[in-house]
Amino acid sequence: MTQEGIAVEDKATELEEAGRRDFMRLFGGVLGGGGIALVAAALLPEAAAVADKPDIPGYDWNKHHWSFGVDATKCIGCLRCVEACKVENNVPKDPHHFRTWVERYVTLEGEEKTHIDSQHDPVNIEAAGADGKYRFANRYKDAKVDKAFFVPKLCNHCTHPACVQVCPVGATYKTEDGAVLIDHTMCIGCQYCVQACPYGARFFNEEIQATDKCTWCYHRITKGLNPACVEVCPVSARVFGDRNDKQSPISIFLRNNRVTVLRPESGNAPNVFYVGIDKEVS
Amino acid sequence: METLFHAAPFTGYVYPNETVIPWTVLIAIYPYLTGLVAGAFTMSSLYQVFGMERFKPVAHFAMLTSLCCMLIVPLPLLLHLGQPTRALNPVITPHITSAFAIFGYAAGFYVILLLLENWFVFRPHIVAQAKQRKGPLGWFYRILTLGSYDLSEKAMHYDRKWIFALAIVGIPGAHGLHGYVGFVFGSLKSREWWSSDLMPPIFLFSAIISGVALLIVLYAASCRLRKIPVDQDCMKGMTYTLWGFMMFALLLEAVEFASLVYRGREGIEVILEYVAGPLIVPFWIIQIGICSVIPVSWLTFMIWKGVKGNALISGTVLSALLVLVGVLMMRWNVVIGGQEIAKTGKGLLTYHMPFFERESAVTAAILLIAPFVLLSVAVKLFPPWEDSGVQRD
Numbered sequence: 001m002t003q004e005g006i007a008v009e010d011k012a013t014e015l016e017e018a019g020r021r022d023f024m025r026l027f028g029g030v031l032g033g034g035g036i037a038l039v040a041a042a043l044l045p046e047a048a049a050v051a052d053k054p055d056i057p058g059y060d061w062n063k064h065h066w067s068f069g070v071d072a073t074k075c076i077g078c079l080r081c082v083e084a085c086k087v088e089n090n091v092p093k094d095p096h097h098f099r100t101w102v103e104r105y106v107t108l109e110g111e112e113k114t115h116i117d118s119q120h121d122p123v124n125i126e127a128a129g130a131d132g133k134y135r136f137a138n139r140y141k142d143a144k145v146d147k148a149f150f151v152p153k154l155c156n157h158c159t160h161p162a163c164v165q166v167c168p169v170g171a172t173y174k175t176e177d178g179a180v181l182i183d184h185t186m187c188i189g190c191q192y193c194v195q196a197c198p199y200g201a202r203f204f205n206e207e208i209q210a211t212d213k214c215t216w217c218y219h220r221i222t223k224g225l226n227p228a229c230v231e232v233c234p235v236s237a238r239v240f241g242d243r244n245d246k247q248s249p250i251s252i253f254l255r256n257n258r259v260t261v262l263r264p265e266s267g268n269a270p271n272v273f274y275v276g277i278d279k280e281v282s
Numbered sequence: 283m284e285t286l287f288h289a290a291p292f293t294g295y296v297y298p299n300e301t302v303i304p305w306t307v308l309i310a311i312y313p314y315l316t317g318l319v320a321g322a323f324t325m326s327s328l329y330q331v332f333g334m335e336r337f338k339p340v341a342h343f344a345m346l347t348s349l350c351c352m353l354i355v356p357l358p359l360l361l362h363l364g365q366p367t368r369a370l371n372p373v374i375t376p377h378i379t380s381a382f383a384i385f386g387y388a389a390g391f392y393v394i395l396l397l398l399e400n401w402f403v404f405r406p407h408i409v410a411q412a413k414q415r416k417g418p419l420g421w422f423y424r425i426l427t428l429g430s431y432d433l434s435e436k437a438m439h440y441d442r443k444w445i446f447a448l449a450i451v452g453i454p455g456a457h458g459l460h461g462y463v464g465f466v467f468g469s470l471k472s473r474e475w476w477s478s479d480l481m482p483p484i485f486l487f488s489a490i491i492s493g494v495a496l497l498i499v500l501y502a503a504s505c506r507l508r509k510i511p512v513d514q515d516c517m518k519g520m521t522y523t524l525w526g527f528m529m530f531a532l533l534l535e536a537v538e539f540a541s542l543v544y545r546g547r548e549g550i551e552v553i554l555e556y557v558a559g560p561l562i563v564p565f566w567i568i569q570i571g572i573c574s575v576i577p578v579s580w581l582t583f584m585i586w587k588g589v590k591g592n593a594l595i596s597g598t599v600l601s602a603l604l605v606l607v608g609v610l611m612m613r614w615n616v617v618i619g620g621q622e623i624a625k626t627g628k629g630l631l632t633y634h635m636p637f638f639e640r641e642s643a644v645t646a647a648i649l650l651i652a653p654f655v656l657l658s659v660a661v662k663l664f665p666p667w668e669d670s671g672v673q674r675d
């Protein structure tokens with residue numbers, strides 16, 4: 001699809017979302033004015049919350065277009081990003097809930113099949129030693145490695161997010177600046193979105209009884225900071241920025257590299273762009 | 283402290299977040315119950331709409347059964363939600379692109395339809411009881427009359443028109459409700475095991491056979507309890523119905539499976555590994571072997587040989603019991619199976635059903651028994667027996 005094509009599509013979703021918000025206001029007005037049902041009225045303020053954009057002083061989400069880049073050739077698998085994310089975003093510390101994780105791909109000499117592991121692998125859990133700490137176990141030290149690389153993963157903040165499509169209450173939504181967020185005060189915890197995401201980016205957070213995932217550290221980026229993972233990466237494997245700014249790190253990254261996205265056939269149109277990943281990465 | 287989550291063991295590569303299986307046994311119970319609703323309703327329509335007189339003995343009973351199952355349908359969903367107090371939000375502030383947002387409306391509409399139809403059907407009984415009985419039960423029936431005591435021929439004619447109309451609306455209603463459950467799964471592109479256009483019809487046909495099978499079992503059991511002979515004609519009709527719909531259901535499943543394998547898209551190796559490994563017992567042996575091939579062959583044999591009398595009854599009832607287990611296994615293999623095949627297309631997970639928790643084997647068992655507890659009370663209050671305890675000629 002051409003750039004214009006994408007722009008037009010974006011506009012359509014915007015309008016649809018705007019229409020939805022108007023509908024909610026109208027609905028709110030009718031109910032409030034008529035004072036029809038106490039129950040419904042009590043629930044309405046919540047409804048309005050999802051409809052209105054987050055109230056962030058001095059931030060206009062129409063002025064930004066965030067995107068994320070990953071240069072897998074640089075990643076050294078140190079997992080600073082995973083640990084930082086867990087702390088920054090209060091993610092449960094066990095190795096089964098991640099907003100971001102790193103995968104290791106290893107092909108041994110004479111083998112066709114690639115070995116893939118990540119933080120939930122029992123051997124790596126053992127090597128990490130404690131919840132909240134993450135390590136890649138040195139499990140290939142005696143093997144003859146033919147090829148190996150790391151791939152950081154996170155929510156792709158898709159242009160056509162399957163998760164947003166299926167949410168029955170609109171608790172998860174696409175912002176005007178490109179992020180896909182979840183309003184935890186609206187989420188009913190049905191986990192339909194967890195099923196729908198082709199990338200395994202979502203998880204159910206039992207501590208808050210609602211679904212959770214990467215927000216690109218929305219609370220940071222709207223104040224002009226980088227997401228925590230980008231901030232701590234010692235080798236700049238993670239790149240973030242505003243595509244409306246032609247000199248931002250992400251604009252330069254996209255201009256200088258031939259990038260690819262994960263599972264393009266899903267139709268989700270991801271906004272996390274990769275450099276240096278291999279055919280078995282999906 | 284209660285365990286917050288269970289991490290599923292896995293082989294191959296699965297995404298880290300996938301190790302906590304999102305949809306549990308309760309989500310397998312949910313389509314099973316809606317299936318019974320749709321199936322039982324189909325049975326009653328065969329008489330109410332299509333005028334098949336031989337199904338008269340079970341027609342009203344089928345409607346009560348459908349209603350009792352339907353009243354339990356929302357419970358597995360409610361118990362699954364992380365935030366059950368927000369359960370009504372999808373109805374109050376629906377997000378229309380979600381396949382699930384219409385559930386509340388569809389279910390609500392259907393409950394009302396079932397209540398109305400049951401009311402019209404049992405109105406003569408309600409009115410009679412309201413006039414006779416004293417005490418709380420008398421009040422119960424008097425409230426249920428909704429102030430209408432008219433049982434004249436004209437009024438009854440009017441009632442019959444309503445019953446017919448409601449039954450007609452109910453057919454697409456019941457089937458829509460259930461076909462839509464198939465859509466909830468079939469429309470998810472993230473899982474190859476679910477993502478199929480055939481999902482709605484497969485769910486629908488398996489629903490019908492489960493409903494028919496349930497009525498066969500319940501009707502035979504009720505005749506035992508009431509110590510009256512089973513209506514041979516009715517039983518034979520149900521045998522044919524079960525057999526016919528089973529043929530369709532099996533065919534559809536076979537076609538779906540064949541095309542999944544034949545298409546052989548990304549991840550097919552893992553799917554085949556799954557089918558040839560963990561699925562051997564729940565799918566091949568139980569669902570296909572014991573609960574499909576055996577009953578279908580048995581029914582075919584009985585129909586072919588023209589088996590009559592007690593042999594037909596016990597053969598059909600046993601087949602029906604197997605079918606009921608088979609459809610439950612089918613729901614399990616779809617809902618749980620779909621999640622045991624990782625989205626990565628490179629690994630498999632194993633779901634362990636907890637025994638005693640909010641979403642556990644015990645909860646599932648209670649939810650499966652609940653409709654029949656309701657039904658046992660309902661048949662006392664609203665006797666659905668056309669034969670009213672005496673043998674038909």
Ligand code: SF4
Pocket residue numbers: 154155156157158161162163164180196197198199200201202213268
């Ligand atoms: S990666 Fe998954 S969770 Fe993130 S926007 Fe896309 S579909 Fe939604």
Ligand code: SF4
Pocket residue numbers: 166167168169170171172182186187188189190191192193194210211
């Ligand atoms: S779990 Fe929450 S965010 Fe996800 S679909 Fe359900 S209500 Fe929406």
